[in-house]
Amino acid sequence: MVIAKSSTILIILAFIVTIIATDIYLPSLPDMAIFFNCSPDTLQLSIPFYMVGGLLSTPIFGIFSDHFGRKWTIIGGLGAFIFGSFLCFEASSLMMLLIGRFIQGIGGIAVPVVGWAAIQDHYPGQKGATVMSWMGCVVSLGPLLAPSLGGYIDTAFGWRGNFFFIFVFSLCVIVLMIFYLSDHRGLIQKKKLNASEAIDSYTVVFKNKKFLTYIILYSCLICGELCYLTIIPFFFQSSLHLTSDFIGIYISSVSIAYIAGTFLASRIIQYVGVNKSILIGIIVSLFGALTLLFLSFLQLLFLTPILLAIGFYMAGAALVWGPSTSAALQLFTEKKGAASAVRSLVITAALGVGGFVGSILDDFSIKPLAIFLVAMCILSLSLYFYLEQKNNNH
Structure with missing residues (x-):
C-alpha cells in the first residue's frame, strides 16, 4: 500500500508538470506574438502542435507499457518532454518553438497513457473510480496555479521563464521516478513484443463501443475547454484590456470550479453511481455553456459573469472526468495499456480540435465560443443517452 501511494504521488507530479505545459504560457501569448512577429492565430498553433505530437506517440506508449512495464515507459516519455521543453526555452524563431512544442507533446502524452493504466493496476473496481476522482482534484491544482504563476513569471522574467520552469520541474520529477517509482507490471511476465499482437490489442479496444462512448463523451467537454483556453487570453487583452499577470489570475480562478467538480465527483459516485x-x-x-451564450446575446460582457459561466462548464467536465475514465479502463484487464493509449489518443485529438477551432474563431467575441461549448455539451449528452440505451438492452 505504501508503494502504491508513493507511485501515485509521482504519477500525480508527472501529470501536473505535463498538463501545466499547456496552461502556464497562456498569459504570455500576446507578448510572444510580438516577439516572434506573428499573428495571434499563427502563435495559437503552438497549442494543437503539442496535441499532434501526442497523437503520434500515443499508440507506441500504450503497447510499450504493457510489454516493457509502466516505469521505464513513462520515464522515456518524460525524457522526450524535457528535451522539448528545453527547445522551447531556447527558441529564437516560431518554427523552433513549434518543433519544441511538438516534441513536448510526443513525450508528455506518456503520463496519461501509462499513468492512468498504472493507477488501475493498483486500484481495481469502484475504488479506482474514487481514486481517479481524488487524483483529479489534486492534479487540477496544476491548471489552477499554472496561468497565475505563468503571468507572474512572464512579468518578472519574460515568456522564456515559463519554459525554463517546466524544464526544471520535469527534470526533478524524472529523477524521483528513476529511484522511487514502482512497477506493478514488473511482477507479471512480459511477453515478446510483435506488431501483429499490437494491432490485435488496439483492434479489440477500438471495437468496444461502450469504451469509446465513455471516452468520447468526456472528450467533447475537454475539446470545448481547450477552445476556451485558446481564445480567452486574447479576448481578455483586447476586450477587457488586461495585462498578462491579471490574465493568468483570472484564468486560474476558473480552475477552482474544476477542483470543486473533482472533489464532489468522489462523493457523488458513492451515492448515485x-x-x-x-x-x-x-x-x-450545459448550464454553464447556455449561460455564456445568454450573456453573449445580451452583450453582458463583464468579467465576473463570464468567469462564473465558464466555471460551471469546468465543474461539469470535472464531474465527468474520473467516472468516465475509470469506467472505460475497467472494461479491460490484460489490455489496460492499450486501452489507456486509445483513451489518450481520443482525448488528445479532441484537445487538438479544440485548439484549432479556438485559433480560427473570433478572438474579439465570446459568442462563437459559447455556441461551440453548447454544441459540445449536446453531443456529449447524446452519447450518454446512447450509452444508457446500450446498458438497458443488455
Whole structure:
C-alpha cells in the first residue's frame, strides 16, 4: 500500500508538470506574438502542435507499457518532454518553438497513457473510480496555479521563464521516478513484443463501443475547454484590456470550479453511481455553456459573469472526468495499456480540435465560443443517452 501511494504521488507530479505545459504560457501569448512577429492565430498553433505530437506517440506508449512495464515507459516519455521543453526555452524563431512544442507533446502524452493504466493496476473496481476522482482534484491544482504563476513569471522574467520552469520541474520529477517509482507490471511476465499482437490489442479496444462512448463523451467537454483556453487570453487583452499577470489570475480562478467538480465527483459516485455522476456533470456543463451564450446575446460582457459561466462548464467536465475514465479502463484487464493509449489518443485529438477551432474563431467575441461549448455539451449528452440505451438492452 505504501508503494502504491508513493507511485501515485509521482504519477500525480508527472501529470501536473505535463498538463501545466499547456496552461502556464497562456498569459504570455500576446507578448510572444510580438516577439516572434506573428499573428495571434499563427502563435495559437503552438497549442494543437503539442496535441499532434501526442497523437503520434500515443499508440507506441500504450503497447510499450504493457510489454516493457509502466516505469521505464513513462520515464522515456518524460525524457522526450524535457528535451522539448528545453527547445522551447531556447527558441529564437516560431518554427523552433513549434518543433519544441511538438516534441513536448510526443513525450508528455506518456503520463496519461501509462499513468492512468498504472493507477488501475493498483486500484481495481469502484475504488479506482474514487481514486481517479481524488487524483483529479489534486492534479487540477496544476491548471489552477499554472496561468497565475505563468503571468507572474512572464512579468518578472519574460515568456522564456515559463519554459525554463517546466524544464526544471520535469527534470526533478524524472529523477524521483528513476529511484522511487514502482512497477506493478514488473511482477507479471512480459511477453515478446510483435506488431501483429499490437494491432490485435488496439483492434479489440477500438471495437468496444461502450469504451469509446465513455471516452468520447468526456472528450467533447475537454475539446470545448481547450477552445476556451485558446481564445480567452486574447479576448481578455483586447476586450477587457488586461495585462498578462491579471490574465493568468483570472484564468486560474476558473480552475477552482474544476477542483470543486473533482472533489464532489468522489462523493457523488458513492451515492448515485458512476453513470449518474456522468449525467450530472454533463448537465452542469450545459448550464454553464447556455449561460455564456445568454450573456453573449445580451452583450453582458463583464468579467465576473463570464468567469462564473465558464466555471460551471469546468465543474461539469470535472464531474465527468474520473467516472468516465475509470469506467472505460475497467472494461479491460490484460489490455489496460492499450486501452489507456486509445483513451489518450481520443482525448488528445479532441484537445487538438479544440485548439484549432479556438485559433480560427473570433478572438474579439465570446459568442462563437459559447455556441461551440453548447454544441459540445449536446453531443456529449447524446452519447450518454446512447450509452444508457446500450446498458438497458443488455
